[in-house]
Amino acid sequence: MKRQKKTAPVLPGRGLSLGITISYMSFMVLLPLAGLAIAASGAGWHTIWWGITSPMAVATYRLTLAAALGAALVNAVFGTVTAWVLARYRFPGRGVIDTIIDLPFALPGAVGGLALVALVSENGLIGRFLEPLGIRIAYTAWGVPLALLFVGIPYVVRSVEPVIENLDPAMEEAAASLGASPGAAFMRVILPGLLPAILSGFTMALARGLGEYGSVIFVAGNVPFESEVTSRLIYNRLDQYDTVGATAVALLMVLVAFVILLLLNVLQVWQQRRIGATT
DSSP, X not given: OOOOOOOOOSSSOHHHHHHHHHHHHXXXXXXXXXXXXXXHHTTOHHHHHHHHHSXXXXXXXXXXXXXXXXXXXXXXXXXXXXXXXXXXXXXXXHHHHHHHHTHHHHSOHHHHHHHHHXXXXXXXXXXXXXXXXXXXXXXXXXXHHXXXXXXXXXXXXXXXXHHHHHSOHHHHHHHHHTTOOHHHHIIIIIHHHHHHHHHHHHHHHHHHHHHOOHHHHHHSOXXXXXXXOHHHHHHHHHHTTOHHHHHHHHHHHHHHHHHHHHHHHHHHHHHHHHHHHHO
16 A cells, blocks of 8 residues: 655745744743743752742742632633623624723733722722721732733633634524523533633633733732732842842743643643534
8 A cells, every 4th residue: 555645835935934933932932931040040959949938939829829710710700601692692882892801901911900909999989888898909919819800801701702603503402402401501512612712711811810910019919928929029039139039939930831831732732623523
């Protein structure tokens, strides 16, 4: 049996474009990260370990991870609902809402933080009603997940909405004709097809939350051991000329981000295979 020869690419220049891509990514991404690792290694592993595991650093890890996970989970639920409404229904003002969803992408983090402060501070639109009840959000640890909810919602909506638009309504009609309730049809027919996209949006929102800085520093207060996040800790250490401590924590954040993005790529491959299996 003769082997089939591989067909050449239709468009030429594959080797050149691949070389340019690898060179550019190496210069823009790999070299800075390598410089970060080299700068940290010169201080000795004991110093690096202390910079990563100091009590103040551990406190920021706990707050940052808990807030990012909580906000990503909430956004996964409400972002999916929002994507469903935008994809399936037509109503006045739909275009405005669809545009507002993308605002966190375009706004500087500082603008989002100031907007949240104006909303939940003791004299804010909502904060003035919460303050007499003893509920404080601005300048406390509760401001961190609030900021991450704001910046994370577009990632879920924009991941799930195209998948909902591509769902075949005939599957839902078939489930209904077989006697399935709307809830059962959603859980058994619709949700399995949406799950990879929901997980992708959740992962991207989580990654954004772990590294968020601009909006958090305005609304959280950044009190050590209470409302200070990891990104703020890195800045504070640099401001105190503790370059080694800042670099050590930065390396840990790079590792965490790499693992999360690797997981995201795996989820995207899974999603593409599911789509290919159903077509």
